[in-house]
Amino acid sequence: MSAIIEIHDERFGACASSTTRLDHLYDGCRWAEGPAWFPAHRYLVWSDIPNDRMLRWDEAAGTVAEFRSPAGFSNGNTLDVEGRLVSCEHGNRRVTRTEPSGEITVIADRFEGKRLNSPNDVVVKSDGSVWFTDPSYGIASHYEGHRAESELGGCFVFRVDPGGGAPRVVADDFDRPNGLAFSPDERRLFIADSGAPHHMRVFDVGDDGGLSGGDVFAVCSDGIYDGFRFDEDGRIWTSAADGVHCFDPDGTLLGKILVPEVVANVCFGGARWNRLFICATTSLYAIHLGVIGVSPSRR
Numbered sequence: 010m011s012a013i014i015e016i017h018d019e020r021f022g023a024c025a026s027s028t029t030r031l032d033h034l035y036d037g038c039r040w041a042e043g044p045a046w047f048p049a050h051r052y053l054v055w056s057d058i059p060n061d062r063m064l065r066w067d068e069a070a071g072t073v074a075e076f077r078s079p080a081g082f083s084n085g086n087t088l089d090v091e092g093r094l095v096s097c098e099h100g101n102r103r104v105t106r107t108e109p110s111g112e113i114t115v116i117a118d119r120f121e122g123k124r125l126n127s128p129n130d131v132v133v134k135s136d137g138s139v140w141f142t143d144p145s146y147g148i149a150s151h152y153e154g155h156r157a158e159s160e161l162g163g164c165f166v167f168r169v170d171p172g173g174g175a176p177r178v179v180a181d182d183f184d185r186p187n188g189l190a191f192s193p194d195e196r197r198l199f200i201a202d203s204g205a206p207h208h209m210r211v212f213d214v215g216d217d218g219g220l221s222g223g224d225v226f227a228v229c230s231d232g233i234y235d236g237f238r239f240d241e242d243g244r245i246w247t248s249a250a251d252g253v254h255c256f257d258p259d260g261t262l263l264g265k266i267l268v269p270e271v272v273a274n275v276c277f278g279g280a281r282w283n284r285l286f287i288c289a290t291t292s293l294y295a296i297h298l299g300v301i302g303v304s305p306s307r308r
């Protein structure tokens with residue numbers, strides 16, 4: 010289908026074009042989330058949370074296959090600096106890394122002896138530290154995990170230092186922290202709150218890994234911001250109910266890519282890193298853009 014582009018600022022004209030196709034690559038998910046592009050394999054892995062499986066779209070063959078099932082009701086995925094898959098698992102209430110052998114290593118599953126809620130989204134900084142959000146969606150019902158009481162009594166953002174160790178709380182004033190991503194220079198960390206406030210906040214990242222600031226960067230005008238990614242010029246490409254919203258680093262809403270289903274998350278990929286993959290409810294979509302994406306594996 011032809012892409013439907015909304016231009017809110019003339020600068021968006023160079024970023025996305027309505028002459029481009031919005032490719033519909035797959036449907037059949039219940040809630041698609043967590044796209045991660047593997048450049049070495051030319052495939053995209055993503056989560057279908059309620060179906061407790063991960064799927065893989067292969068660029069060369071154009072086919073979709075099951076990647077992992079059961080998958081611990083996985084949600085957000087990313088690659089670390091060595092190209093290994095890092096996943097949030099609602100069901101197992103943990104963040105894991107998949108080794109090249111296929112073996113799974115637990116990065117974090119407890120804080121001060123208490124189980125995490127249900128890690129939602131994760132990003133790996135170039136120094137190897139792992140940053141993730143831990144809202145309660147995966148323990149709220151049996152639909153996206155296993156219903157349970159929160160042991161932590163709050164929804165925090167955590168960091169695990171390079172080389173591992175116990176997670177540390179880096180932010181504790183969110184309702185439901187969700188998507189997160191570093192600016193290309195990694196000096197700022199953006200975190201979405203999908204709870205009562207439907208907005209995205211921006212923090213300064215200290216040399217010690219601590220966060221300061223936390224001002225609201227943007228308020229979502231349609232639905233919530235869930236997952237998002239940066240392009241190399243620092244624009245934010247974020248999910249929303251009506252599609253993908255693109256923000257300039259100065260906070261201006263540049264434009265939207267309208268998508269027929271509610272969007273949960275996006276990631277850049279493809280041979281030239283100019284293709285945006287879009288997880289939207291039942292479907293995986295993709296669109297070629299006039300920008301180049303940043304991903305952990307490209308830093």
Ligand code: MG
Nearest residue numbers: 129130187235
């Ligand atoms: Mg999310």
